Amino acid sequence: MTEYGRGQGSEPWNPEDPLSGDGGWGGQQAQQGSQSPYGGRPQHYPQASEYGDWSQEQQPGYEGQQHPHHDGRPYDQQLAGHSRHQFHQGGWDATGTLGQVPYAADPGDPYGQQPVAYGGEQPDLYGTEDAYPPPEPPGRRRPEPGPESEPADDEEHVPAAAGGGAGDDGGHELATRRERRGKGRKPVKNKKRRTGCACMVVVLVFGGGLGGVGYFGYQFYQNRFGTAPDYAGDGTGETVTVEIPKGAGGWEIGRRLKEAGVVKSAEAFVHAQTNTPGADGIQAGAYLLKKEMSAASAVRLMLDPRSQNNVIVTPGERNSGVYAAIDKKLELSSGTTKKIAEKQYKFLGLPAWANNSGDVKDPLEGFLFPGTYPAAKGMKPDAILKQMVTQAKQKYAAYGLDDKAKELGVDNAFELVTVASLVQAEGKTHDDFRKMAEVVYNRLKPDNTETNRKLQFDSTYNYAKGTSNIHISEKEINSDPSPYNTYRYPGLPPGPIGNPGEDALKATLNPTHDGWVYFVATDGMSNTEFAKTYAEFLELRDKFNANSGN
Template identity: 75%
Template sequence: MTEYGRGPGSEPWHPQDPLYGDGGWEGQQAYAGHQAAYGGQSQQQYPQQPQQQYGGEWVQGPQPGYDGQQYPYYGDQGHPQYDPQYQGQYPQHPQQPGHPQQPGHHQGGWDATGTHGQVPYAADPGDPYGQQPVAYGAEQPDLYGTEDAYPPPEPPGRRRPEAEPDPEAPADDEEEHAFFAGGGDDDEDGEEHELAGRRERRAGKGRKPVKSKKRRTGCACMVVVLVFGGGLGGVGYYGYKFYQNRFAPAPDYAGDGTGEAVTVEIPKGAGGWDIGRRLKEAGVVKSADAFVHAQGTTPGGDSIQAGAYLLKKEMSAASAVRMMLDPKSQNNVMVRPGERNVAVYQDIDKKLEISAGSTQKVAQKEYRELGMPAWVRSNPEMKDPLEGFLFPGTYPAAKGMKPDAILKQMVAQAKERYAAYGLDAKAKSLGLHDAFELITVASLVQAEGKTHEDFRKMAEVVYNRLKPTNTETNQLLQFDSTYNYVKGTSNIHISEKEINSNQSPYNTYTHKGLPPGPIGNPGEDAIKAALNPTHDGWIYFVATDGTTNTEFAKTYEEFQQLKDKFNANSGN
């Protein structure tokens, strides 16, 4: 490849050279549209420019280009020099008639096509022929249409000599991979060596062989083995766990457990998985899966109720299910519909194995801290402020638990259920003052009614007797249940003398209206009956058989007939 520039035997520079004013690639590109090839004649000739000659010889003085700029010449030391006579002057090409100024050559601006005026490359101080195009007749390669057409040739001043191959350098396919050669981010020496090699190759000095550190190859291979080995081990472990979870039997103990007993509380609504998890945490069963399986294969296993269960540690899942189905293992307190608080307190004392009366003392002292609804009345005449708010149900109660914790569960259940009924709004529609009175009515219905069919009629009796227009009983309820509540009894044979002599506010034979508060804990049926009474005009009732058969009457005469029937059945 011939060097671009002046070659041997080249002619002096001529101002009519098509590359006039630009010795670089940019100049050639600017005239590429006007020339067929280098050395060819352009389609439009430019006027011949005046030549400057000093002493009959061509010199390297400043030459004005089409853009009006002067070109430097170079002195003996290769430094650019300017002729003083051209300092500050920008001679223009004379405009020839019939030859308008070519586009793209006006001074320092953009032409109509948006092309900037060409600026020549700065001359290389080491090149005495910088910024001068080759003269006519010089050998110049035609790069268009050849493999060397792109990238374009650089100006002579920017070229570097081509690097000669180093015979000692190994072939590329023989180079050892950096990973097995011990290369890495922490190999600073190797990095510096590689960077130095790259700089040498760019400078044309070839490449020296890299001395790999063979001792690191073993470490790298070991890392690969450990990584792949660890991955295979993880896959194997999880595969084993998958097989165990899918096909292998769940972990389980054998036998009926050890001699160590433990109490497990099962909340309401807990399913098999939740029960199994709680048993596992207590050390009863080995896995929740085993319990779920045993529960599903044991007859009646799905009937396990909420409550506290006294179980043994390390039982087989099947043994745990059977024991939980046995009522003897259940450590619960059951509040029955209509049951009075005093009976509930006694049951809690027994289950917790504490002294009698302990729970009742806690209720009397801490009832305000047990979560009672805000609408509960604070009446000093009330026998028990918690009466009617220990909602019927089954509650865990095992040794080691505190009485207040059990009472809180009962009160919370009552509060939740009562809120769901919207008692306050319903109470006013029934002629009552508030929800507290409605719970009191429900407790009376629960105490006096014998069967579910009696409840709605009994509720109507209460409302009819409370009416100011009641002339049959003059707003006296006259319920034996309220007197029995005061006395702590359940006697149905009470003399009129005994009743009339008692002046307790709970004695509805002597005091009009409702008692100071509920006389027991009403159940769901009694509450619903109090919210939806009959409207048949019932105002009297008598348990004619003394136990379960309750009959109702609308007039006093009918009532007397029912009373005679009762006396006949009871032997009075």
């Protein structure tokens, strides 16, 4: 237990045992302090007139607070020098103990009704040179701050005796208070430092946020309203092939050109395309362009057919013509693509219902769908063929050929493609296609007595021969044993004889129902006329012979 000094003595003070002594003023005052609501601190003393012969002149400076007497000793020590009976008349009992009598407050004392502030039991140095902090007017004085929660480990706190004995040193108490104030300021300083750091972090975060907003705002403005980055001129001498897929819009085309180094930005290309008449008609395909071109130059060059590295499959074109075009575009020796097709056709994505029987001349015939396909030097023939087959497969699936076949009197989707190839090959105009489709279906009927289920198409014979001759003698036709000779064999040929386009495909699925069985190109070129009977057919044939000089 920490020992506390009482006055200048060395005896320990026990808070459970009130100070004992010779029964003098100091001991009894300590005993009274243990019962007082002021916790052992001296009570406020009333005016001296209430004590009888004790005059106010003996208390210079008294204003409701305990002040040091004129001889320099504390007030309670001076009282200790008088006999007890000397004050009995003024309120002291026989034992010398001050009775607990309430006293009225001094009306001239502004602090008389207030409790004694902390440290009030100590000498009041206000107005002296030892005062700290410097004195202030009474109206601005504030109570002293409360005591520290706990003293520091290295500081032994020595409380003043309840009665303010002779050993009580006001200077020591003032020094202790100064030390506590000094120590109390350190956490405030640290707190201010932490607050400053926190403010700095807030400033940095806020400043970084403003910088980020400003940057992205500038980028947004540049993208929406600023001039798009662009090259100048017609480009360098280095060329590059750019493939544009089907359905690509301006932004997609611009992105691909930028990735290939043709234009500097997709925005510049879109701007040039928007301001160039007809530029919205740029089609899918492969384009041979130069690097670092201005966007306007790139648009103009893409509109020039000479820049296009594409293979175009026309409606009704045979596979033999497609293979030759691919060889030319890829700068390959003649026949290269055809050989690859014969070896790789099973791996190019044909639909499951495609027929590859021995009688089929080319399993890919009818599956290289008409359209424009990229074909630039460096590309592989099988990759180009696969694009064409994929397009045909998607188109045929979209039209539901399997479901339509039975309704139209054929066995499967493959036969419908074959019919469409015949319609495409024999028809000359869009209006002819539906009539031509009805001619095919009527001749395939089992009850057909006009041709006995024989199609008798020149186109099938020419396909087998690899020709396009419309002047074929009857003797020549009848002598050809090819399964594609529809003059000799009834029914459909083994497979398609070309690649039908969408117009012919739609007509095949929606034929007329007028009873057409015969047709003749009476002008030998594009004017096809139709007949329902054999007699009508003979009239049309005579007309043809007259026009052709036969």
